Amino acid sequence: MVKDLVEFRNLETHFHTTAGTVKAVDNVSFTIREGETLCVVGESGCGKSVTAMSLMQLIESPPGKIVGGEILFEGRDLLKLSKRDMSKIRGNEISMIFQEPMSSLNPVLTIGHQISEPLMLHMLLDRKAAKKRAIELITLVGISRPDKIFDSYPHELSGGMRQRIMIAIALSCDPKLLIADEPTTALDVTIQAQILDLMRDIKQKLNTSIMLITHDLGVVAEMADYVVVMYAGKVIEEAPVLELFQDPQHPYTKGLLKAKPIINQKQERLYSIPGQVPNPIDLEDNCHFHDRCEFCMDICKVKQPPFRTHGKDNHKSACWLYEEEREVL
């Protein structure tokens, strides 16, 4: 039996702006299991990064605030921890890599310094032991000449190398969960292939759980064990990866899968989802996808569909198409 590592329960993260309240994460629940890669997929502004930032409690406040729900990490509610206890978990048991490897490293410190820092802070190693471990880590992420890289500065490295260094820093304290927020979006495809290979490799070697945030369904198909699809702050579908690609239920998921041009499968015309993502300010209590949906019914415009299984145990979605009740009350 695979154990649950992280459980999001009805998480609500809101941003209060002068124009109104943005429910960036609106009643989101899902589970990351041990040793599993979970992909969160969705378009810009759907709340996938905010969900990850809420887990790390890195939401800038104000304007952001976690207003409700629980985030259980190995059974403990992270939202109830003191700041001090949380900073022990951050970087130690849960670590994170970001999209921009250019801006997430400090340009005036050497690579070695930046990898050693968490080792000395969290693992309480001395300078010498930290250097030894840092060089092991640089080797682990597939960089040759680790001694030389240890003394280099970030600007001397290419984008792909910097992302490898970010992964090395994230892995320095043997985290149980690695959050990767669009780790390959800023990289070229041939470099992306290298980084994805590396992440798969690490997951196998170290049995780390990975929460991978991406907008690219190709990356999802390649990396994920389990997929969560988000739209306008809500989870609208979740399923194991094979199930999701073979039998998507929500019209939005179906649309996304059809809209992406696939190499060697040329179509006359691409399927496109009409319209655009709704304005996130003060959304109404209905299905947020209704105005772009070809199956839109009356009930979709006035009431939110429940998020639950429809026939298959491990496949949940939120759509009125699969509900018995369809009449507007």
Place this chain on the structure above:
Amino acid sequence: MKEVLMQVDNLKKYFPITGGVFQRTVGNVKAVDDVSFRIHRGESLGLVGESGCGKSTIGRTILRLNEKTDGTVLFQGKDLYKLPKEELRRMRPKMQIVFQDPFSSLNPRIKVGQAIGEALYDHGVTDSKVVRERVLETMNICGLASYQYDRYPHEFSGGQRQRIGIARALIMNPEFIVADEPVSALDVSIQAQIINLLSDLQRDKQLTYLFISHDLSVVEHLCDRVGVMYLGSMVEMSSTEELFRNPLHPYTKALMSAIPVPDPTYKRDRVVLQGDIPSPANPPSGCKFHTRCPIASDICKQQAPEYRDVGNDHLVACHFV
């Protein structure tokens, strides 16, 4: 035989690197290094390659948005670099460009209707009624509503701004459009809308495109012919169908296999390239790809391969083809 609209021969564009106290030129970044190709009327040519391969520089240089270092660029048989200033100006409406980033290519203080119509005034249309009419007509073609004429750019989403960018290019009734990564900054569902818009426009207005992208699947969808670039050189070019069915250059093969396929059951047999893209300021000797090539041998290090036709209009630069 189709008419050649744009003919580019041995184009070179070097950016100088300056250094020292006197800012003397100490080297060159060879962004575009001896590239030749033709674009026929009504076709769309795709240019693909990774960052720094010179694909955008080509797009800008053939429109004379930056000066060339060497080579010739003929548009409708006229050498753009030899035209007198006034004549070049009259030529400009026929060739337009759409940029990648719809957020930074629009002036935030100018209403979009004015931004779209701006070029008309510059090219001699003075009647504001006529301008407004033309703008509304173009906005309509690009999928924008007429009430949006008086809105400012910040009121639009990324996809709509890209429509504005396309409308700006279209208002002059151009014959040739350089589209520089027009969908790279957009989400998947919006990307499909813009791709469809571009292909509709091409059909309705008999446009010719140079479509620059790093995404091979988008290029396959939209283009008739594709050129693959690496470090300032063209390494392979052929019709889209031929290229995707039978890629010859090892770089093209690697590039294709690196694209993640949205199908979890897909068995990939991937060529993962080792190492990073070398700096274009100091490219490798011989074949520029030899440092990452899985089949490189001694000859590749010493001698640059000839870029030649291997039949069927399929051009490739590799010793082993």
